[in-house]
Amino acid sequence: xxxxxxxxxxxxxxxxxxxxxxxxxxxxxxxxxxxxxxxxxxxxxxxxxxxxxxxxxxxxxxxxxxx
Amino acid sequence: xxxxxxxxxxxxxxxxxxxxxxxxxxxxxxxxxxxxxxxxxxxxxxxxxxxxxxxxxxxxxxxxxxxxxxxxxxxxxxxxxxxxxxxxxxxxxxxxxxxxxxxxxxxxxxxxxxxxxxxxxxxxxxxxxxxxxxxxxxxxxxxxxxxxxxxxxxxxxxxxxxxxxxxxxxxxxxxxx
Numbered sequence: 001x002x003x004x005x006x007x008x009x010x011x012x013x014x015x016x017x018x019x020x021x022x023x024x025x026x027x028x029x030x031x032x033x034x035x036x037x038x039x040x041x042x043x044x045x046x047x048x049x050x051x052x053x054x055x056x057x058x059x060x061x062x063x064x065x066x067x
Numbered sequence: 068x069x070x071x072x073x074x075x076x077x078x079x080x081x082x083x084x085x086x087x088x089x090x091x092x093x094x095x096x097x098x099x100x101x102x103x104x105x106x107x108x109x110x111x112x113x114x115x116x117x118x119x120x121x122x123x124x125x126x127x128x129x130x131x132x133x134x135x136x137x138x139x140x141x142x143x144x145x146x147x148x149x150x151x152x153x154x155x156x157x158x159x160x161x162x163x164x165x166x167x168x169x170x171x172x173x174x175x176x177x178x179x180x181x182x183x184x185x186x187x188x189x190x191x192x193x194x195x196x197x198x199x200x201x202x203x204x205x206x207x208x209x210x211x212x213x214x215x216x217x218x219x220x221x222x223x224x225x226x227x228x229x230x231x232x233x234x235x236x237x238x239x240x241x242x243x244x
Contacts, residue, residue, distance in 0.1 A: 008172045016165020023157040032152045034213035040160060041206045047167040048202055055174035055191055063184040 148224060152215050155227045159208050159234075166201060166238060197241060204234035 177194060181187030208230040215223035 009169060012169040012172055019161035019165055020158055023161040031149060032156050032216045034217045037156055037209045037213035037216060040163060040209040044163045044202055044205050048170060048198060051171045051174055055178055058178045059187045062178060
């Protein structure tokens with residue numbers, strides 16, 4: 001893994017940590033419904049499926065162009 | 068406030084990225100002692116930042132568990148319970164967003180590193196076992212939040228705390244938290 005990639009991962013972890021910290025700190029009262037929570041399952045699944053598809057396509061493209 | 072904190076942390080990451088790239092490109096080529104020293108300092112700095120990430124996220128993750136378990140004991144427990152559920156959802160959404168970004172970058176790194184198609188496929192498949200565990204953990208946490216929002220009782224808050232603890236442990240193992 002290159003230094004740039006390593007740092008991008010550290011940056012992503014940093015951002016995630018900051019967001020979680022802020023989410024806990026700034027949480028406000030509010031009625032949450034079951035539908036609000038269940039929507040998260042689909043959102044995560046779709047985002048990860050998109051990441052998988054992008055990685056598969058990048059891998060295929062990388063070795064298709066090489067002899 | 069959220070934007071400010073995220074911006075500052077992202078800025079630090081970008082600065083470290085720029086410094087690291089320069090040092091690691093220059094040091095192997097010039098072979099000067101000064102550059103090597105700076106490259107070594109950079110690695111120390113990176114380790115410090117990684118440690119800082121964990122120190123920053125860990126209390127937040129623990130705070131959520133405390134909030135969930137303490138809510139039933141507070142004087143105005145109905146309001147505290149709703150606040151705990153809302154906090155749990157916001158935190159889980161933040162963790163999911165962070166993991167999605169990490170996941171994308173990590174898979175890109177696997178592709179870049181792959182020496183051939185078969186190895187690349189095998190490495191992606193191996194990583195996706197961990198990805199699946201985290202996805203299932205997040206789904207379990209969302210379901211626990213939905214249950215708590217529907218039942219609105221004290222017992223269901225402990226269910227969120229238990230599900231969140233599993234996700235937090237998985238993310239920690241991966242280096243996200």
